Amino acid sequence: EPNKSVNPDEVVAIGAAIQAGVLGGEVKDVLLLDVTPLTLGIETLGGVATPIIDRNTTIPTKRSQVFSTAADNQTQVEIHIVQGERPMAQDNKSLGRFILDGIPPAPRGVPQIEVTFDIDASGLLSVTAKDKATGREQSIKITGSTGLKKEEVEEMTKQAELHAEEDAKKKDLTEAKNAADALIFTAEKSLKDAGDKVKEEDKKGIGELIKQLREEAGKDDKSAIESKTRELSDALQKIGSQMYGSTGSPQGQGTEGQSDAGTEDVKEKGSKNKKDEEKPEEGEVVN
Template sequence: MAVGAAVQAGVLAGEVSEIVLLDVTPLSLGIETMGGVFTKLVEKNTTIPTHKSQIFSTAEDNQPNVDVMVFQGERPIARDNKLLGTFLLDGIPPAPRGLPKIEVSFDIDANGILSVTAREQNTGKEQKITITASTNLTKEDIERMIRDAEANGQEDQKKKAKADLRNEADALIYSVERHLQEFGSITSSAAKARAELLISELRQKIKDDLAYETLKQALDDLAAHLRSMQSEAQAASASASSASASADREPVGAAAGGASSNNNDVVDAEIV
């Protein structure tokens, strides 16, 4: 990581009273996340030394490890930036996707040396990489990378939007499949068949890399169907709970020795 210098000026009554030179990061630093997206942890022009951290998770059920790929640059897709290094964090306990908490920390010392640590919070297991070669970037390299980011800004935003949409679609498919696993017994055959068809169509559209609008429509269709199935499951659960509560109520009147019916209040079961 090349280190630049910024001038911090203190101005009093229109006059500069003191000037402090601060070392800063000339380019942003971060990692590649799901869908090839560049997720920044240290923004450009951050004063060093600095420490930044963020919590991430797994992209698959029972994922045993994660590749941490460290990049430097300003473009939203990771591969369009400079790869600084990569390392593997393994030994992640089996768990549904999104459940493990993996803290990724970036530490930059006063000499511009970058240390990246990934730590699985449940087990405490961690891996670390120290990057010194990143200081090899020249002023010309930095300026060129910034110009490239500006020149490709509009196209890059389209790529980023599509990558985000693919990630959203992946998460939605996972939610629908989990819903079918948990509530399949009270979901109609027609609803299940419709869900499977919509999932298949959405996956094919992602594979074919169709236009953003086409993917968005397929995603919206599946999301609407999931809401419909959730309503169906909620209604079925409420009906079953109501029937169970009615069956559990004791008869009143003669069995209570002629007690007043005012003492026979019924509390309905709570539906979660």
């Protein structure tokens, strides 16, 4: 015998009435989930705003990403928290800064700095930076990150839309410069490690290409930077073949320590396997 104590028509009607009451502001005892009005992130190499928590994420929420250093023997990093939808940090709202120091000296890209954004139900944002090698950490608490006025959110979103094209060009140029810088670092390290396995004339050729790329990276011609980056990359592949040929490495055999400098490789915590999680993004957090 079906239970007829609940009238389906009444349930639908009551639900519609509650929804109308919520929209009209008359019903208070209904849980409404708050969201982040704008993207939250940090400034990384070249002034790029790297997102940590995307806009419209339901709170409370917690997100972590692993970054690394931009220079050899860098013992501290500045964490600059920004809010907004534009790709460059300077064009967004600055929420705060703090320094994580005491990082053991190491080559660029080696230290692992875990940055965590934690927003509680009241909208309080806590940002923590932790050196995974030493456990040393610093943090900052920011109030009001989710309490922006509707007009502020609309204006910042509007500005992002208005400047979308020029912002994209600016970000692309910055990423080209970052890739060039990372390749120069890899090339100089490769020459140093090569020793007598590479012909002297090839070393000189690489050195000249490094010089040319460094000069172009100091300018604002994206196409020229990318062209010189490809030239240097191709030359490095050739001397790489020489090096492995001289050591008798079997063709097709995998090698360890291959560089992926200049590629976007931020891993959100828990999104990949353990091996991938431990791989920081090289040259991201700046001093």
